[in-house]
Amino acid sequence: MSALDQYVDHIRRLSGDKKYSELAQSLLISNIFHKNIQHIENILTTFALPEHTLCALGALHTIARGPNIPDFDRYLTQMEIFTQTCSAEQIQYLPHFICDICHVITERLRQNRTRSGIAFLFRTIELVRHEPGQLLSIHSDLYQLCLLAQWFEPALHYLDTDIIEINRENGRFDVKYLLLYYYYGGMIYTCVKQYDRALNFFENVLTVPANVTSLIMIEAYKKYTLVKLIVATSLSTTTTNTTSSSSLSGLPSYISRSSVQAMKSLCTTYTELANLFSNNDLQHYQEFIHRHQEQFQKDKNLGLVKQTLNSFICHSIQQLTKTFLTVSLNDLAQRVKLKSSQEAEKYLLDMIENGQIFASLNKKDGMVIFHGCPENFDSNAMILKLQEETEKCMIAEKQLRELEKNLALSKTYIQRVLSMTHDRSKMLL
Amino acid sequence: MATSFTSNKMLMLQNRLLTSGDNVSIDLYKEIMIEYLLAMKTFVWENLPPQFQVDIEFQQLYKICGALQNKNYSNFYALIRDFQFSSTMSSSIEQLQERVTLKNLQLIENAYKSISFDDIQSIFGITSKVARQFCEKRGWQKDSSDLFALPCRSAVTVASNSDITKLVDMVCFSLKKISLEVHC
Numbered sequence: 001m002s003a004l005d006q007y008v009d010h011i012r013r014l015s016g017d018k019k020y021s022e023l024a025q026s027l028l029i030s031n032i033f034h035k036n037i038q039h040i041e042n043i044l045t046t047f048a049l050p051e052h053t054l055c056a057l058g059a060l061h062t063i064a065r066g067p068n069i070p071d072f073d074r075y076l077t078q079m080e081i082f083t084q085t086c087s088a089e090q091i092q093y094l095p096h097f098i099c100d101i102c103h104v105i106t107e108r109l110r111q112n113r114t115r116s117g118i119a120f121l122f123r124t125i126e127l128v129r130h131e132p133g134q135l136l137s138i139h140s141d142l143y144q145l146c147l148l149a150q151w152f153e154p155a156l157h158y159l160d161t162d163i164i165e166i167n168r169e170n171g172r173f174d175v176k177y178l179l180l181y182y183y184y185g186g187m188i189y190t191c192v193k194q195y196d197r198a199l200n201f202f203e204n205v206l207t208v209p210a211n212v213t214s215l216i217m218i219e220a221y222k223k224y225t226l227v228k229l230i231v232a233t234s235l236s237t238t239t240t241n242t243t244s245s246s247s248l249s250g251l252p253s254y255i256s257r258s259s260v261q262a263m264k265s266l267c268t269t270y271t272e273l274a275n276l277f278s279n280n281d282l283q284h285y286q287e288f289i290h291r292h293q294e295q296f297q298k299d300k301n302l303g304l305v306k307q308t309l310n311s312f313i314c315h316s317i318q319q320l321t322k323t324f325l326t327v328s329l330n331d332l333a334q335r336v337k338l339k340s341s342q343e344a345e346k347y348l349l350d351m352i353e354n355g356q357i358f359a360s361l362n363k364k365d366g367m368v369i370f371h372g373c374p375e376n377f378d379s380n381a382m383i384l385k386l387q388e389e390t391e392k393c394m395i396a397e398k399q400l401r402e403l404e405k406n407l408a409l410s411k412t413y414i415q416r417v418l419s420m421t422h423d424r425s426k427m428l429l
Numbered sequence: 430m431a432t433s434f435t436s437n438k439m440l441m442l443q444n445r446l447l448t449s450g451d452n453v454s455i456d457l458y459k460e461i462m463i464e465y466l467l468a469m470k471t472f473v474w475e476n477l478p479p480q481f482q483v484d485i486e487f488q489q490l491y492k493i494c495g496a497l498q499n500k501n502y503s504n505f506y507a508l509i510r511d512f513q514f515s516s517t518m519s520s521s522i523e524q525l526q527e528r529v530t531l532k533n534l535q536l537i538e539n540a541y542k543s544i545s546f547d548d549i550q551s552i553f554g555i556t557s558k559v560a561r562q563f564c565e566k567r568g569w570q571k572d573s574s575d576l577f578a579l580p581c582r583s584a585v586t587v588a589s590n591s592d593i594t595k596l597v598d599m600v601c602f603s604l605k606k607i608s609l610e611v612h613c
Contacts, residue, residue, distance in 0.1 A: 118447070119447045119448070122447055149476065150473045150475065150476050151473075151476055153439075153443040154443070154447060157443075192470075345552075346500075348540070349536065349540055349552075352536070352539060352540040353536055353539075353540075359540070360540065360541060360542045361540055361541050361542065361544070362541075362542040362543050363541065363543055363544045363545055363548055363577065364543040364545075364572065364577050365543075369542070390600060
């Protein structure tokens with residue numbers, strides 16, 4: 001009997017006896033499958049699902065990690081059948097195997113077949129994760145394909161649930177996937193124009209503790225700056241912009257110093273753009289955008305930059321509400337450097353519709369009257385809103401308590417605290 | 430925390446899209462597009478398989494989408510008026526038209542102290558005759574020259590005392606519970 005046959009019998013026996021930990025260990029350390037990759041297809045057919053899920057997973061993983069996949073379409077079909085018929089319980093022993101397979105498939109599909117991979121990744125995430133708030137490395141693959149296919153609903157299904165746990169994937173989870181989760185998530189929220197949430201996600205990328213700045217952080221900073229300019233005029237009723245910095249280009253104070261220096265030195269164009277936004281000079285702002293159009297195009301941020309132009313005008317109009325109670329449409333158009341009063345009316349209507357300003361237009365006199373915020377926080381809708389936010393805070397507080405309890409009971413934490421106490425008592429003696 | 434902007438019907442349609450694989454029907458895409466329009470969201474035309482893009486009804490829906498995005502309401506109403514939609518689509522199109530008209534009327538009430546009937550037609554695509562009818566229905570005044578409508582805002586409901594009491598009780602109870610846990 002060849003070594004391969006012996007090994008296959010061994011793992012099938014372990015699988016039949018439900019000794020999944022041993023089986024997982026064996027699949028991890030053995031390289032028999034790799035050495036006999038040419039026979040893998042035949043061996044795979046002998047592993048019935050869901051009984052021998054781990055064995056089949058080992059074989060499929062070997063094919064994925066091989067130098068090339070001979071028939072990719074067939075392999076994709078095999079994986080789709082696998083995810084529909086496998087045992088979720090057994091998968092938990094080797095989650096990083098299935099994640100590796102997803103990464104390989106994503107890489108192959110991202111060129112021109114993005115839609116095909118979305119359903120597969122969606123199903124795989126449901127299979128592997130323990131709970132809704134658990135992060136896997138596959139999430140970033142799904143978001144990448146959703147961005148390429150411009151189909152965001154599958155991603156939004158996961159993005160709308162906050163992450164409270166990371167699946168370590170047998171110690172193979174890399175911080176790169178965490179950064180990409182928030183980076184791609186921010187991009188998706190930007191596409192669907194949920195800018196507050198996008199800003200929050202980009203900020204999460206920037207505030208990851210780091211001694212070295214990654215390219216993901218640099219790109220996230222660029223988009224963070226632009227999105228911040230876009231939301232500069234929004235008067236959100238849920239939360240205000242939570243960044244602690246008062247200036248438009250400011251970063252949260254808890255970002256690592258090395259990252260701040262790297263971002264400021266590598267993204268000077270964006271920082272300068274944010275500074276010009278505050279200066280209220282539309283002509284200079286437009287000239288600056290035109291001068292650096294090529295760079296924005298190269299960074300694939302030109303669309304966002306153009307949106308900041310709209311935001312600039314709205315911001316200028318908002319500044320006028322601090323000075324004037326009433327102003328004529330013509331005067332407003334001149335002050336904000338718009339072409340005509342009709343254009344000014346169009347901007348005002350949009351801003352009133354979006355709740356960015358509170359104003360009334362008197363077309364008979366050609367005047368605009370600015371009001372204060374009419375919200376007295378005494379309506380039924382506001383009560384319900386308050387109730388919703390309070391419930392969310394209570395749920396978040398409960399989750400934090402659970403995390404704190406798990407941390408306090410973890411072996412690493414207890415060891416560290418004991419060693420610190422021991423060191424301190426040594427010093428006192 | 431985020432709030433989802435996706436309706437239950439949209440979720441169901443997206444699930445169907447995910448599970449259909451390569452065998453997606455044109456009717457499913459049309460339903461999705463209508464839901465996007467009703468939710469005032471953008472539908473990405475490039476996502477559509479090329480064989481569906483030649484469908485005349487779909488092309489008309491896309492033009493309607495474009496008119497709404499550009500806030501070209503005159504064109505929006507014209508595109509609906511001048512096309513014969515299929516029986517499956519016509520009720521959804523009617524619903525869309527009503528929703529857009531209502532939204533614009535509410536905007537007029539919020540944004541204008543006075544607006545000419547000509548402006549209502551040019552900006553919002555609502556003809557002078559229809560605008561005068563809305564004027565009467567919604568209790569707007571007209572000025573002495575009969576050229577300007579004087580919209581009035583709709584009443585805002587005020588919370589009852591019992592609602593506020595319930596909320597205060599809930600918050601106090603929760604705070605008490607939290608402080609008990611801390612002491613334990």
